Structures are given as structure tokens and as C-alpha cells.
Amino acid sequence: MGTKSQIIEIATALFQEKGYNGVGLNEIINACKISKGALYHHFPNGKEELLIACLGSLNEVITKDIEEIFDQYPTIKEAMKAMIEKLIAKFETEGTITSYTFSSIVSEMGSLSEAVRIACSNLYTKIEGIYSNKLQSDGLSEESANSIAVTMTAAIEGGILLCLTNKTSEPLKMISQVLLRLV
Amino acid sequence: MGTKSQIIEIATALFQEKGYNGVGLNEIINACKISKGALYHHFPNGKEELLIACLGSLNEVITKDIEEIFDQYPTIKEAMKAMIEKLIAKFETEGTITSYTFSSIVSEMGSLSEAVRIACSNLYTKIEGIYSNKLQSDGLSEESANSIAVTMTAAIEGGILLCLTNKTSEPLKMISQVLLRLV
DNA sequence: GTCTATAAGACGATAGAC
DNA sequence: GTCTATCGTCTTATAGAC
Structure with a gap:
């Protein structure tokens, strides 16, 4: 079923860029070139159901993407360096970063539901888990990792927030250097 | 001039908690117990003018607050430790953190104006400057600082985003430990 | 300087035809 | 499964009285 996954894909990028409240359903259906009826057929409970579907999809995409990079490199140092470089490259060509971030959604959590909070929490936990595993396989204790x-x-x-705010990739470059010194 | 500064104070907290698009003017005037006419008297150009005033006020408050802590302690290690502990204490009593964060506004920048981006950029630059000065007075080179x-x-x-998402202060506690190891 | 009343439009959501 | 038309609400913003 192409339509539903296409809606999720397009809406995810919009939510990441502008935040949940910054994107209207009209903007989404225009970007997807579908009608409001079609959207509500796939997401009967409306906008928040769509958001949670987006967070679930993001969970899969991010996990797969990061794990792929981490499998390519033997140590966390190399893997982390490659991951951040990929982030920087994308920012420098596209002018925005949507890849591994959903701070736009998290930071509006004060006006969102508990279900959204849990979906976001799961995402952060999963990312942390990948990093921690690699750190432990590098020899660190569980606590330290x-x-x-x-x-x-x-x-x-x-x-990522600093890069978007300052319109330069310098912050992530500096952060990469400092983080690599930790391991 | 009580009214104007009171509007700014209340609106700032709301924007920090729910994001710019997550707060309506009605919510603001209810919280301030004023009318729409009064709000537009003080901010004739509307909501975004209010936001920029809030970011300017936040600039003063954050700077003063952080500088006060940093003047109290001789080294960055002690100052940073005290600062994060203050953040954690506030989170554990109030259940939310608004103090030194404005990620909610930054992360919606995709739907906001250039003037807002610049105000946010100034804020981050100022905070970084305080940290960097203390690091240099601790003996680090300018680049490293x-x-x-x-x-x-x-x-x-x-x-802060991780604490709000997971509803626990653990992330900031862990981050404090790791950051202090850097200096 | 503060108020009420109102405008014009966008919002999320629903109903019913096809 | 997709469409159009519509509903009620909320949004930002304005006008004008006091």
C-alpha cells in the first residue's frame, strides 16, 4: 500500500522540520497530493495518530541507518566519526538536517499526549542502545558506556539545533572532535 | 511598566514549554489576565514581535543567572557542576525545565522568520562565550575552549530534551559526569 | 492604557457521494 | 480507497469605545 507509507514519509520530514504544531493537515495533503478524505481513511484518529505512525517509522529508519554505519566500522571512534560526517555532509548540501533528529517534536511535548512522549522516549533509548553496545564491545564497562x-x-x-540556528556545520564539527576524545 | 514585562515573563515560559506554535494568543492573555487590546497595544506587530521580545529578555535572564553561578566558583568544573545541579533540582521539584533552554523555539525555526533565528543564535553564542571564557581562564587554549x-x-x-522525554533527571546527571571529565 | 466586539481565515475533523 | 463539501472551533489581527 503505497499511499499510506508515502503519507508517513512526507509527513515525517515536515514534522521534523517545522514541529508538530508548525505543520497543518492542509500542508500535508498538498505535499502528498491527496485529499483530506484519503488521509482520514488511513489515519481515522487524525493528526496525532499520523504523528505516532511517523515516530514508529522514524524508529525503523534511524535504527537501520545507524546500525548500518556502526557495522561498517570496528570501533565506536570510527563509527561515530563517520556518522557525524554523514550528518554534516547532508546539512551542507541540503541546508537542513532531518536525519537523526526529532527534537522539534520532543520540544513541543508540553502540548502533546503521553503516547507521543513514550514513542519519542523509545526512539532515544534505541539510539543510546546502539552507541552503548559499541562502547561495551570496545571494552568499556556497562555503566561507563x-x-x-x-x-x-x-x-x-x-x-543539530546549533547548526540549524547558526546556519553553519561548525558546531557538529567541533562536537565530533570533542566526543571522539571521550573514547 | 509592569504590564509589558509581565506579558513577556509569562509568554516566555509558555513558549519554552510548548513551543511558539503550541501557544495561542488566547492562552497568553488568559494567563496574564489581560485583554487582546492590551496585548496589541504593547506589541503592535503581533505574536512574533512578542516572541522576539521574549528571546531578548531570556538573553538577559540566562546570562545574568549563569554568570552569577560562574562567578561563585573558581573553576569551570565546579561552576558547571553547580549549574547542572541547579537545573536538575528545578526539574525534580517542578517537573519541567524552562531555565536555560529554548530548543522548543529553535526547533520550530523552519516555520519562523530570520529575525527569530538571529535572536536564538545570539543567545547560544552568549552562553558559549561564558563557558569558553571560564575554560580559558582555567588555562585552555582559545580553540580548545x-x-x-x-x-x-x-x-x-x-x-534537557532527554530528561523531559524520559521524565527522569538521570540523563543530565550522566551528562554532568561525562562533561566534567573533559576539563 | 485597557476594554469588547468582530473580522477573515486556518485549523482539525466529519459526512456522504462515487 | 479517494473525492468534495461542510461544520464548528480556534487562530491572528483590527476597530473603536471608554
Whole structure:
């Protein structure tokens, strides 16, 4: 079923870029070239159901994407370096970053439901898990690996915000250097 | 001039918590117990003018607050530790963090104006500057201090997002430990 | 400087035809 | 499964009285 997954794909990018409240259903159906009726056929409970579907899809995409990079490189140092470089390259060509971030949705959580919070929490947990596993296979203790994994997740999410705000990829470049010094 | 500054104060907290698009003018005037006419008297250009006033006010408040903490402690290590502990204490008593974060506004920037982006950029630059100065007075080179300052800014902003998402202060506690190891 | 009343439009959501 | 038409609500913003 192409339509439903196409809606999810397009809506995900819009939500990441502008936030949940920053995107209207009209904007989504225009971008997808479908009608309001079609949208509500696939998501009978409306906009928030669509958002949660987007977060679920994002979970799969991000996990697959990051795991692929992490399988390519033997140590966390190399894998992390490659991952952030990919992020920077995308930012420099496209002018925006949507890849591994959903801070736009998280930061509006004060006006969203508990189901959304849990979906976001699952996503962060999954990302942290990938980092932590690689750190442990590099020889770190579980406790130490978890702390660094959380810091990496936070620094990258924050770094993306800084890049978008300053319209330059410098913050992520600096952060990459500093994070690599941690391991 | 009580009214105008009161509007700014209340609106700032709401914007930080729910994002720019997550807060309506009606919510703001109800919280301030004023009328729509009064709001537009003080901010003739409407909601975005109010937002920019809020970011300017936030600039003063955050700077003063962080500088006060940083003046109290001789090294960045102690100052940063105290700052994050203050953040955690506030989160644990109030259940939310609005203090030194405006990611909610930044992350909606895709749907906001250039003037807003610049106001946010100024804020991040100012915070980074405080960290960097302290790092340099601790003996680090300018280049090294700047990299670490940016990483600290990003990690704290990201850490706040993780705390709000997971409804626990653990992420900031872990991040504090790791960041302090950097200096 | 603050108020009420109102405008014009966008919002999310629904009904019913095809 | 997709469409159009519509509903009620909420949005930002304005006008004009006091």
C-alpha cells in the first residue's frame, strides 16, 4: 500500500522540520497530493495518530541507518566519526538536517499526549542502545558506556539545533572532535 | 511598566514549554489576565514581535543567572557542576525545565522568520562565550575552549530534551559526569 | 492604557457521494 | 480507497469605545 507509507514519509520530514504544531493537515495533503478524505481513511484518529505512525517509522529508519554505519566500522571512534560526517555532509548540501533528529517534536511535548512522549522516549533509548553496545564491545564497562552513550545522544541532538540556528556545520564539527576524545 | 514585562515573563515560559506554535494568543492573555487590546497595544506587530521580545529578555535572564553561578566558583568544573545541579533540582521539584533552554523555539525555526533565528543564535553564542571564557581562564587554549564550550552547550540542551522525554533527571546527571571529565 | 466586539481565515475533523 | 463539501472551533489581527 503505497499511499499510506508515502503519507508517513512526507509527513515525517515536515514534522521534523517545522514541529508538530508548525505543520497543518492542509500542508500535508498538498505535499502528498491527496485529499483530506484519503488521509482520514488511513489515519481515522487524525493528526496525532499520523504523528505516532511517523515516530514508529522514524524508529525503523534511524535504527537501520545507524546500525548500518556502526557495522561498517570496528570501533565506536570510527563509527561515530563517520556518522557525524554523514550528518554534516547532508546539512551542507541540503541546508537542513532531518536525519537523526526529532527534537522539534520532543520540544513541543508540553502540548502533546503521553503516547507521543513514550514513542519519542523509545526512539532515544534505541539510539543510546546502539552507541552503548559499541562502547561495551570496545571494552568499556556497562555503566561507563551508558553514560557516554547518553552524552553522545544529547550532544548530537543539541549540535543539530546549533547548526540549524547558526546556519553553519561548525558546531557538529567541533562536537565530533570533542566526543571522539571521550573514547 | 509592569504590564509589558509581565506579558513577556509569562509568554516566555509558555513558549519554552510548548513551543511558539503550541501557544495561542488566547492562552497568553488568559494567563496574564489581560485583554487582546492590551496585548496589541504593547506589541503592535503581533505574536512574533512578542516572541522576539521574549528571546531578548531570556538573553538577559540566562546570562545574568549563569554568570552569577560562574562567578561563585573558581573553576569551570565546579561552576558547571553547580549549574547542572541547579537545573536538575528545578526539574525534580517542578517537573519541567524552562531555565536555560529554548530548543522548543529553535526547533520550530523552519516555520519562523530570520529575525527569530538571529535572536536564538545570539543567545547560544552568549552562553558559549561564558563557558569558553571560564575554560580559558582555567588555562585552555582559545580553540580548545571554544570546542568544549560548544559541546557543553549542545549536550546540556540535548540533555534537557532527554530528561523531559524520559521524565527522569538521570540523563543530565550522566551528562554532568561525562562533561566534567573533559576539563 | 485597557476594554469588547468582530473580522477573515486556518485549523482539525466529519459526512456522504462515487 | 479517494473525492468534495461542510461544520464548528480556534487562530491572528483590527476597530473603536471608554
